[in-house]
Amino acid sequence: MSNNDISDRKQPLLRVENLSIVFETGQRKVTAVDNISFEIQEGETFALVGESGSGKSISALSVIRLLPEAARISSGSIYFCNQDLLTLPEREMRDVRGSGISMIFQEPMTSLNPVVKVGRQISEVLIRHKNMSKSQARQRALDLLDAVNIKNPSHTIDTFAHELSGGMKQRVMIAIALACEPKLLIADEPTTALDVTIQARVLDLINELQEKFKMAILFITHDLAVVKQVADHVAVMKQGKIVEQSSNEIFFSSPQHEYSWDLFAALPAMEKRGRPLLARNGSLVSQKSVSHNQQDSLKVDDLKVHFPIKKGIFKRTVGHVKAVDGVSLEIPPGKTVALVGESGSGKTTVGKGILRLVQPTSGEVHYLGLPIHKIDKQQLLEQRTNLQIVFQDPYSSMNPRMLVGDIIEEGMKALNVVSDSSERKEKVLELLEQVGLSRDAHLRYPHEFSGGQRQRICIARALAVNPKIIICDEPTSALDVSVQAQILDLLNDLQARFGISYLFITHNMSVVAYFADRVAVMYQGKIVEQGEVEQVLKDPQHEYTKRLLAAVPKLVPPERVEVRAEL
């Protein structure tokens, strides 16, 4: 570790020493944080990186002593400005929170009180900590809203949280956190719930404010690209332990720990196309030369999905929400088409519209010479074996009351793909093996599996009916990078073996760069640009695509030349 360059600096702002936190539920004890130590200097940004469950959020919460009830600090100490926070009485701790240390959370939607005006939520802090009068606090709140780049502060100050967009809410949260000019700001995944373009702006804002207010930031994230952009120091957490700690430059040029290498390896990128992310030295099995003619492509032509807005007792239609407004696409056999866009751009609705899970308002979908958009129920039922879907959230996409075997079998039964019941059972076991799960998984319930394993089950369920096209609706966005890599490898492998096409709906540009053959960029219900991946990513034509690509934090993974030679 790079201890020598820390030792000759001045007294650190925050010092965490040998901190351990255990969770006690009934008789069971789980160590969430295991003997970690780190220091944050004044004015620097310290990033805690790790996958979900690595204990990074709990470590941060312990600094402001807001741990959940079941958690207990079993050993260690936390010094803030040479004051031991763990022995401080609660009354004094309240003064530290807000004026000394403040925090912004991941989810701006739920962090603001929905029934109190934004301005009052900011001035509340000021009145409490700085003994300001109401009018003083209001004036200061206006200044703060201005400082976080909100365009019309005098209007925003009297709005409620629901009137603001996600990015605006996060700005307001930052304004609240900065109200008392804290020395340390804890940012717990502040941009994870936001779109890339908004993420870029919020990160810039945090940077700018850090310089203005000279505060230190404890930045918690799972996104290495963001870390690269903001952090001075990096600590990598795994299973409650800090496995590596070093400065930004050293970490991103030559990481020391094996786990850090694994994190980098799991990152999808344009350079890694054509070889699996996780298996070293491997390359994808070359695709069987299946003869495709143009007939086999799925063609979407001017698809529109409008949702009516109904008002009044008689539910008259007063207008339409144009979720999808004229989308044309082509999915060639055996290829991956990525549909990229920010939240609310209508990409999920396109997927559902193609499958007719949502009835399209107008437009045509043709597949294998059939007009999918207007065939009758019986024909649609037959086509359902060809077109399948994998959802974003692996937790809600399976019925928690059904066995995994029954879940996978359901489609085969309903579509009568395999009519013999023992044959069907055999196929379920085969599918489980294909997606990399053990055969005995079919007798277990979904809740016994992790997010990544659940996503494998969902893929197995879709595969069960031998589809030719699978619509993947953000299948990896709820997963950690390493699990995402596993799923992408699996999808790649399945495509190579069975020649399946994917319509891959995502907002993650690096996944697109690694995984897709073609890409379509969607903005406000319309496709603004589409083409071959390399062409679109390297030479974007449309203004929005340019903006989108510029906002993606850049990260070139370090090359592991000499280490691989040792292995």
Add this chain to the structure above:
Amino acid sequence: MFGKPVFLITDVLIFALVFIIIAFFVYAMGKPHLRQPWRQVVRSKAGVISMMVLLLYIGIAILDSIHFHPKLENSKEGTQYSGEIHSVFDRMVLEIKNSTEKTYSAPFAAYLFAKETVQLEDGIKQREYPRLVWGGKHLNDPATEKNADIFNLAVIGAIKAVVVWFALTLLLILILSFRSKSTFSNVVKSVFRGESEIPWRTASITLAILLLIIFIGSEWATKYHVLGTDKVGEDVLYQALKSIRTGVVIGTLTTLLMLPFAIVLGIMAGYFRGWIDDVIQYLYTTLNSIPGVLLIAAAVLMLNVYMGKHAEEFASLTQRADLRLLFLCLILGLTSWTGLCRLLRAETLKLREVDFVQAASAFGVGPTQTIFRHILPNMMHIVLITLVLDFSGLVLAEAVLSYINIGVDPTMNSWGNMINSARLEMAREPVVWWSLAASLFFMFTLVLFANLFADVVRDALDPRIAKQ
């Protein structure tokens, strides 16, 4: 065995309910996700205690639901049956049932509560408190002997209770050690230190208390009117015990009768939406805006008129009272399904948009199968929680309705009827308090433990709480 069996409608429904519950538990044992929450119920102390008390109540209610025409003993040719209807429980407490006095007597009294003119042997008429026909008749001089006698009976009862408790606890430990395959002494240790997974120590203590109450009570009840007698000299304890069945029937059957409405309409409204949703919503908002008591009063009066006109259709008073009870359950159910229906509609609206339902429709699974496989099983916890929470409310509702004379038949024993008649007794001087006290005590115990049980069940089944 005792005579010719009779199946009243509520009996059949109660046994159907018991069968459903047993079938559900057998089914749930094979499904880990269903077994898990019930394990949590059994592991909590409050859960174990309330379950045991409720089982006692339900046990009495079930015994009281096996009806028959008793055999006439002095019939000459063949077997003849009486027109009366008795239950197994009646037979068990036959002695108390038949021990009627002339009028009021206080608990444990040996004398009547009111003075009477008695002709002494020497022909002099005198007003005094006459001895009871049955209560304390074995005593020569109640004034000196009674307290000692009551104490002796309590000791005999306690000894019996301890013997039975010891035998049952021993049996439990033997079964436990056999099943866990550990030594007898280890099991004893873990049980009595309260270290076992299921709180057996709590269960054992509760059992001891219940056995003490049962055995001492029944020892006393063979010699005295433990809770006194009412205006026509009927034993109050007997009345209170008979009322258990009425309370349990109303608490359970009402929910059972309303469930089909609530589930079917709630799911239909939420799943199909559109005009079906509108019709169902208008239906329950309309029903909800009519005062419940008014609806119940109107329905009960209608039934009274009908029964008055068709008196010949009812073989006995018991059958007539039973029909009225069932009707009360029906009408209570009809006014109370709207709450659950709303909850289920909202839950269905939520579930039909969940990914796994969407996935099912991507496989072309039809609405019937989607509802039965994906929607219904995922909201059974709401149904169960409502069922248990509603129980105590309905028991109390019966008392209120009987008090204003639109509840169960006046000839039927129920806590509401007891409270209703206590209205006049409270105005007497000296006051007759035991009817009211007895009904309140029995009702209070049932409702209290039902509420405790409901809390535990909700904690175990509610996914929002269970996740933490």
